[in-house]
Amino acid sequence: MDLYTKLDVLNQIYKIYDAATESLEVACQKYCSTCCTRNVTMTSLEGYKIADHLIENSKSELFKKIKAKSYKKRFQPKITTNKIADLCIQGKEIPDEEIDSSWGSCPLLINDECPIYMVRPFNCRCMVSKTNCVDKAEMDPFVLTVNNVFLQYIEHIDQHGFSGNLTDVLLFMESKDNMKSYIMEVLKNPGKELIKNLPMSILFIPPEHRQQIKPIINSLQTIF
Template sequence: MMPKNHPTHLSDIEALGKIYRLYDDYMNSLSFACEKFCAECCTTAMTLTSLEGRFIDHFLDRQKKAVLYQQMRGHVHTPRYQPALTTNGYAQTCLENKTPAEKAPPEPSLPCPLLENDLCAIYSIRPFGCRCMVSFSKCRKTGSAHIDELTLTVNTLFLQVIEHLDQSGFFGSLIDVMLCLEPDPAHMTKKCVTIPNRPVTQLMIPPEHREKIQPLLDTLNHILSRTVQG
């Protein structure tokens, strides 16, 4: 069970920044095949929470922000993955011994609208779904990413915690979430499709991984305990 948040020092934006840094520090200790200009995974299948969308909005200057929202509006009709379940929703469904009803992304997935010459235009503030898209082998050679079970568990843990932090927000594709966050009333659209976030009810941590990731879990719990919602 995750701790209840209580007023201390962190806003949700600050907490998310700490979560990103914690994850990046952990992943930097591993050796992945991913490198600059490797963009096979950067597609319209990418998802994020509304908090992550607000994080992007928070750190962009006015000009870059205007460009980003213009790009999102330009892709309002682009085929994209629109999830039926959040990560915590999936966990709860499994906990209830139900079969998750999820639809697959459109095939083929199109390149992410934020890609520029195979580089991410918002790389330093990219969502967690982009950060955790890693592989131990070259996707261009194998046709798919290769990731071990422990790294998959770590990724799922962070996805669950980020959603828990934004439990009053929503979840969807990059295009849909940013369209829903459009700050200019003249351009707001009802064509964004999102689903509500959910709090953690069960962490999807296999028993054999618990001891190995306990330090990460302890730090995440500490961040959540210091965070003020909103």
Template structure:
């Protein structure tokens, strides 16, 4: 059963999504329906986002998607070594950034069906924020405005911040971990489950690495995020 605090965090997440959706609406992007070139199995999500997705799948009786994830856990995918907020801390202190391996050739998102997303309305921020000014299928890569990258990183930091008691990880791992929690795996096995699903602890915001050239332009968005209440 979800606590009142957790439900409030989910309401905040919905407001964060809405704020970013409004930002994207003002952009000139090539993304459209059935455009799935960027829908890889390398998306990172938080446990807070996974709660929304898992609840939706259970409500809509889409359990077959959980089974699909189970059949693909052996496949290569991006496993993060650190979170967005921890990367910011490392950057602030001049520390080395961990080397991480990610390859689009590892394949598409396990949920993708005929170039359509069955959880589109509940898709995580890692999917929502990936927008390109050029058709990725023609270019072979995305073209993203540097300011959009700055905005996306700010949103990623805020999402992790409100889920600072939770975890982050690959989409596949976090969804399966969250579903396992719904199925009430023994409480004394929780820590082993976290390691099993390769999750990493989230952290609150302590530093915002915003480029100097973006600080004035991003201020209204930053204030809007700070003004979100539950």
């Protein structure tokens, strides 16, 4: 799959997610930004899409905003969603990862608004809470399952790429050379902050959600 096909598939995945969740009753609204923490992660494909948007829309100053706060602690995953699914299916232990919302807000956030809202990564799109969040979102267990499935598909289409914290992925994609290497799929060692994506070997869906999620899986399969 070339880059433009992958970006097209990513957009279709976002649309399917929006359609699947549009009827949910949620407390989310404009200027609600408790969920906009420093801990958001994304794939390199999503990072490419956002970096390209910043460059093409004269918003490159946002890279400086990210860099200025890059000394701060943030969630830097050691394991991807597809690896977690593989470990779960094998009955193996999932390593604990340190994550704390008190580490601060997303470096992109401006006056409680997202300056990249139209191209935000899936991990931002999938924050849908039934109640106003105080410390954390109250997510429906089925929505959590759906979110994981979408994360698996997005990692799968970017299986030659990497994942990491929003700060690390976007600072990596700020470099034109890195963007080019990414397009050509010749990135070998993108740095210790980013982790290698994996193809999806099995979808991790709890038995109680297997029937309910079928229409969504069918929609996703139409684009693969």
